[in-house]
Amino acid sequence: MARFLVVLDVDSTLIENEVIELLADVAGTLPRVAEITLSAMNGELDFEQSLRSRVATLKGLPASVFDDVAPRITVTAGVPEMVAGVQSAGGRVAVVSGGFHELLDPVAEALGLDHWRANRLEVVDGVLTGGLVGPIIDAKAKADTLREWADDFGIPLSQTVAVGDGANDLEMMAITGLAVGFDAKAPVRDEAHVLIDVRDLSALLPLLGLRG
Numbered sequence: 592m593a594r595f596l597v598v599l600d601v602d603s604t605l606i607e608n609e610v611i612e613l614l615a616d617v618a619g620t621l622p623r624v625a626e627i628t629l630s631a632m633n634g635e636l637d638f639e640q641s642l643r644s645r646v647a648t649l650k651g652l653p654a655s656v657f658d659d660v661a662p663r664i665t666v667t668a669g670v671p672e673m674v675a676g677v678q679s680a681g682g683r684v685a686v687v688s689g690g691f692h693e694l695l696d697p698v699a700e701a702l703g704l705d706h707w708r709a710n711r712l713e714v715v716d717g718v719l720t721g722g723l724v725g726p727i728i729d730a731k732a733k734a735d736t737l738r739e740w741a742d743d744f745g746i747p748l749s750q751t752v753a754v755g756d757g758a759n760d761l762e763m764m765a766i767t768g769l770a771v772g773f774d775a776k777a778p779v780r781d782e783a784h785v786l787i788d789v790r791d792l793s794a795l796l797p798l799l800g801l802r803g
Contacts (some may be wrong), residue, residue, distance in 0.1 A: 593744040594681035597673075597736045598763065600755035601688035601695060601709070603717060604773050607665040607790070610690040611645050617656050619627060620648035634758035634778045638729045641720075644687060646712065650721025654714045657693045669793030674702055676796045683744055689728050689759055702802045708736050734762035754795065755777070771795065 602609045615624035618638065621710055624645045631641035652660040685706035692709045715720040741751050753760065753767040756775045762780055764770035772783030774790055787794045796802060797801050 593683045595677075595745045595750040595752065595799070596683045596685065596737075596741055596744055597677050597715060597752045597799075598740065598753065598767075599629045599684070599686045599753075600733075600757070600773075602690050603756050604754060605667060605686050605792075606669065606698065607667055610664070610694050611642075613660045613694075614649050614652065614656060614661055615645065617659065618649050618652055624648055631689070632757035632758070632776050634674055634761075638689060638759050642710070642727065642729075646719040649712070649719050652719045654717050656719070656737065660674065661697065661741070664694065666698065667790060667792050668791075669791040669795075670702060670748060670776055672793040673795050674704065676704075676793070677799070678803045680799075682799075682803050683740075683746075685740055686764070687728060687733045689733075701777075706740055706792065722791050724737050730759045732761040733760060736764055737763045752795075752799065753794075769798070 609628055612625055612663055615621045627641050627645050628652040630636045631638055640773050642644050677684050683705040686704060688709040694710050695707055695709045710728050711724040713720045713724045737751060741748055748766055749768040751767045752769045753764045754773050755764060756773050756779055758778045764782060769786045772779040772786045774788060775783060775786060785798060
């Protein structure tokens with residue numbers, strides 16, 4: 592039986608990058624996408640609307656772009672230590688992302704995460720259509736996912752931890768036992784129980800009573 596569950600955001604939390612911006616850089620649409628991303632993270636735009644607007648700018652990219660962009664993803668300092676510390680204490684580590692499975696899967700597998708969930712980009716005949724496939728991972732879906740995983744592991748919500756940085760993380764942070772803002776944007780700084788302002792996720796361990 593798992594003792595507790597830590598669920599993290601991915602972009603600018605588990606990793607240093609915003610994956611949509613890495614893809615947009617290849618597509619030549621980075622300035623527009625970065626502007627929309629910032630507005631969404633500050634809670635000024637509906638997340639699903641902003642995601643669809645940003646993904647639409649990727650239309651026409653070859654699916655090989657995933658292999659091109661993957662090496663540019665940088666895992667945040669302290670993540671392997673954090674994962675090892677939580678798991679060795681009987682906890683589980685999961686991530687839920689408004690980003691994309693195509694780039695998250697290899698990162699999550701390499702880190703040995705217990706669960707992960709993200710959006711999927713639509714690819715037809717080896718080319719991105721500018722659309723998405725399946726349900727959108729937005730703020731509500733993040734909260735629902737945390738609740739689902741806690742139930743799967745038999746962990747009460749009071750024994751869950753949510754770590755995030757943007758407005759899209761607020762709903763899952765609101766239902767968790769401990770809400771941690773990681774180098775967080777303004778809306779999260781107001782709502783988080785505790786803030787980590789160094790970009791090192793091993794700093795989470797002492798907050799959980801574990802040694803860093």
